[in-house]
Amino acid sequence: MTSNINNDPTARMKSYIERIAAGPKMSKNLTEQEAEDALSLILNQSVSETRAAVFLIAARMKLETLEENIGYWRALHATCENVSVPLPRLLQIADPFDGVTRWPYFGFYAIPLIAALGLPVYGHSSAPAAPKFGVTFEELLIGHYQIPASPVEAARDRRLAALEQFQFSYLSLRHTHPLLDRMASLRSEIVKRTTLSTLEKLLIPLKAEENFLASTYFHKGYEVPMTAIAALAGFDTTVIGNGMEGTSLYGVHKPARLFRAVGQNPAEEILFDAGKTFAPETAKKIASACAEIKNLPATAPAIVQFGEEALESGSGPAAPLIACQAAALSVLFNQFDDYQKAYDACMDRLKDGGVFESLQGYLQFLKNE
Amino acid sequence: MTSNINNDPTARMKSYIERIAAGPKMSKNLTEQEAEDALSLILNQSVSETRAAVFLIAARMKLETLEENIGYWRALHATCENVSVPLPRLLQIADPFDGVTRWPYFGFYAIPLIAALGLPVYGHSSAPAAPKFGVTFEELLIGHYQIPASPVEAARDRRLAALEQFQFSYLSLRHTHPLLDRMASLRSEIVKRTTLSTLEKLLIPLKAEENFLASTYFHKGYEVPMTAIAALAGFDTTVIGNGMEGTSLYGVHKPARLFRAVGQNPAEEILFDAGKTFAPETAKKIASACAEIKNLPATAPAIVQFGEEALESGSGPAAPLIACQAAALSVLFNQFDDYQKAYDACMDRLKDGGVFESLQGYLQFLKNE
Numbered sequence: 001m002t003s004n005i006n007n008d009p010t011a012r013m014k015s016y017i018e019r020i021a022a023g024p025k026m027s028k029n030l031t032e033q034e035a036e037d038a039l040s041l042i043l044n045q046s047v048s049e050t051r052a053a054v055f056l057i058a059a060r061m062k063l064e065t066l067e068e069n070i071g072y073w074r075a076l077h078a079t080c081e082n083v084s085v086p087l088p089r090l091l092q093i094a095d096p097f098d099g100v101t102r103w104p105y106f107g108f109y110a111i112p113l114i115a116a117l118g119l120p121v122y123g124h125s126s127a128p129a130a131p132k133f134g135v136t137f138e139e140l141l142i143g144h145y146q147i148p149a150s151p152v153e154a155a156r157d158r159r160l161a162a163l164e165q166f167q168f169s170y171l172s173l174r175h176t177h178p179l180l181d182r183m184a185s186l187r188s189e190i191v192k193r194t195t196l197s198t199l200e201k202l203l204i205p206l207k208a209e210e211n212f213l214a215s216t217y218f219h220k221g222y223e224v225p226m227t228a229i230a231a232l233a234g235f236d237t238t239v240i241g242n243g244m245e246g247t248s249l250y251g252v253h254k255p256a257r258l259f260r261a262v263g264q265n266p267a268e269e270i271l272f273d274a275g276k277t278f279a280p281e282t283a284k285k286i287a288s289a290c291a292e293i294k295n296l297p298a299t300a301p302a303i304v305q306f307g308e309e310a311l312e313s314g315s316g317p318a319a320p321l322i323a324c325q326a327a328a329l330s331v332l333f334n335q336f337d338d339y340q341k342a343y344d345a346c347m348d349r350l351k352d353g354g355v356f357e358s359l360q361g362y363l364q365f366l367k368n369e
Numbered sequence: 370m371t372s373n374i375n376n377d378p379t380a381r382m383k384s385y386i387e388r389i390a391a392g393p394k395m396s397k398n399l400t401e402q403e404a405e406d407a408l409s410l411i412l413n414q415s416v417s418e419t420r421a422a423v424f425l426i427a428a429r430m431k432l433e434t435l436e437e438n439i440g441y442w443r444a445l446h447a448t449c450e451n452v453s454v455p456l457p458r459l460l461q462i463a464d465p466f467d468g469v470t471r472w473p474y475f476g477f478y479a480i481p482l483i484a485a486l487g488l489p490v491y492g493h494s495s496a497p498a499a500p501k502f503g504v505t506f507e508e509l510l511i512g513h514y515q516i517p518a519s520p521v522e523a524a525r526d527r528r529l530a531a532l533e534q535f536q537f538s539y540l541s542l543r544h545t546h547p548l549l550d551r552m553a554s555l556r557s558e559i560v561k562r563t564t565l566s567t568l569e570k571l572l573i574p575l576k577a578e579e580n581f582l583a584s585t586y587f588h589k590g591y592e593v594p595m596t597a598i599a600a601l602a603g604f605d606t607t608v609i610g611n612g613m614e615g616t617s618l619y620g621v622h623k624p625a626r627l628f629r630a631v632g633q634n635p636a637e638e639i640l641f642d643a644g645k646t647f648a649p650e651t652a653k654k655i656a657s658a659c660a661e662i663k664n665l666p667a668t669a670p671a672i673v674q675f676g677e678e679a680l681e682s683g684s685g686p687a688a689p690l691i692a693c694q695a696a697a698l699s700v701l702f703n704q705f706d707d708y709q710k711a712y713d714a715c716m717d718r719l720k721d722g723g724v725f726e727s728l729q730g731y732l733q734f735l736k737n738e
């Protein structure tokens with residue numbers, strides 16, 4: 001116990017803000033333990049909304065140390081769902097929780113395809129959140145497919161049961177982290193992204209025997225704390241990259257710098273460029289699909305229309321992008337060892353309509369109870 | 370009109386926060402006009418408390434440009450009382466509005482003494498405010514002397530009438546700037562000082578023919594925007610210094626660096642050291658008074674006890690400090706041309722008890738209506 005860790009939450013938060021909000025030259029760092037305490041106070045609503053917002057924006061403006069990021073993550077981890085699932089391997093796809101607004105993104109439809117390739121997978125997201133309020137996995141499920149959202153516990157249990165049955169699912173912060181989910185309106189008041197936007201993509205609400213994470217970084221440099229924390233979280237293999245509009249659709253709009261970390265080892269940097277990784281004919285299809293979708297609106301109806309078209313018959317502009325994303329992740333997480341072979345397998349699965357049926361079955365399953 | 374100045378206050382504030390809160394390397398500056406708009410939105414409660422707090426802490430952590438400070442000051446100035454008073458000259462003493470907590474400070478009692486030397490003067494302060502919540506002029510008046518605080522308009526009118534009658538008075542933000550006064554609890558939630566702490570000391574609620582300001586800076590560097598803004602405000606002569614516990618009792622606990630600006634001219638730096646400025650015997654008295662009061666509590670009862678003792682008979686540890694402060698300000702604002710002569714005049718006034726009677730008369734006057 002140090003003199004700063006006293007029993008008065010208000011005094012503790014005051015002391016943390018005094019230190020981190022002193023400006024570009026005079027701000028002091030918190031210890032890992034202090035950072036964990038600070039975010040715990042915020043999550044548990046032991047301090048006012050205003051003071052929580054002041055802390056969060058100051059923590060970001062100061063720039064977090066690795067110790068602080070680990071402390072903040074520990075506070076989130078301690079209050080996150082922690083469910084063991086009887087699967088040998090499980091991939092979490094964690095795209096930015098504020099969704100996409102510039103280009104339609106079909107990651108929602110890549111998820112059942114990845115499962116069809118033999119790798120169990122779930123998407124972790126939330127209702128559209130600040131600052132972008134774009135389309136998320138959850139927005140497609142609730143807003144478009146009208147999956148029942150409440151009662152929350154029953155909905156969560158159904159999503160988990162569906163994962164075992166279909167080998168893929170989607171989870172929301174509502175299910176995995178109610179305390180963080182409750183902070184959505186406060187985070188909207190803060191305007192800017194805070195450390196929460198980085199760390200919510202590193203939660204591990206489900207635990208299989210082997211755990212994989214595919215996620216994203218906003219700015220170069222964040223891959224360092226992100227891969228360190230993902231290892232701490234228990235992910236056996238983590239890939240962090242800067243894909244299209246910040247998603248895990250890597251390397252289609254420009255070459256992506258991926259950071260792939262296995263266990264506690266330092267991350268290996270991989271330059272992933274769809275234009276060079278796949279055979280020329282495939283690369284051309286991906287490039288022209290990419291050019292085509294840039295003219296489509298990033299709305300749920302457009303995403304659903306082209307996503308379903310791809311899953312039904314392997315046709316339309318979404319198909320090469322969905323196959324590219326699924327193929328890349330399958331290789332990065334050792335399900336395939338060759339990108340083009342993985343891509344071909346993806347196109348076969350899309351063309352036979354089996355993935356579409358699987359998604360329909362999943363949606364029916366969620367609606368039936 | 371630029372594209373950022375649209376009619377939606379929420380969108381405007383969002384855009385301002387996006388720019389200033391991007392962190393140590395990527396934050397952008399606001400124009401003077403944008404800064405004025407931002408603080409106007411906050412003062413008028415056109416944005417949420419949380420968003421106001423986020424803006425204010427981000428503005429400080431980023432460090433304000435001169436343009437931003439001027440813009441913020443313009444927003445405050447536009448919503449400040451603006452009363453002409455029929456006096457040839459008028460000095461405002463603006464010590465930090467969060468008061469003193471370390472050492473008893475007797476500036477409250479220096480004010481009637483300065484008036485007795487022939488320079489009309491008022492103290493501008495507020496109820497004890499964040500972050501220190503120390504003793505202020507207003508705390509002594511309301512908390513200790515039980516001067517009626519409401520109805521606010523009647524109280525303000527009485528304070529103004531008393532200025533003409535007694536040649537000194539005290540005003541609160543409650544009277545001079547209700548919109549800023551209303552932000553006290555929000556400012557307390559922010560924990561750290563914001564630009565408001567600097568700029569409230571540069572308001573000019575009363576205007577005489579010639580206007581003087583004695584105020585203070587927290588950190589070296591602030592004297593530049595402060596003297597620039599004071600000139601803009603219409604102060605003919607401004608002195609900014611770092612006195613005891615950040616007050617305008619300059620040069621007693623250590624040599625003070627004063628910045629004295631006349632009109633629009635650049636400030637002249639003056640090293641003011643009571644130990645060298647006054648005759649040795651006087652310097653010794655000031656030094657031993659300073660040593661003595663450091664052992665006294667910085668509470669209203671202690672301040673009143675020793676302050677009144679000084680005014681009644683020129684005795685006790687507060688007397689040399691009150692005389693030193695009044696003498697320094699009298700010379701800095703050209704009422705006297707010699708520090709020692711001014712000090713001797715001060716001690717004469719204290720010893721004859723006239724200043725005490727004047728303060729009693731002032732307090733009676735405020736109570737009688």
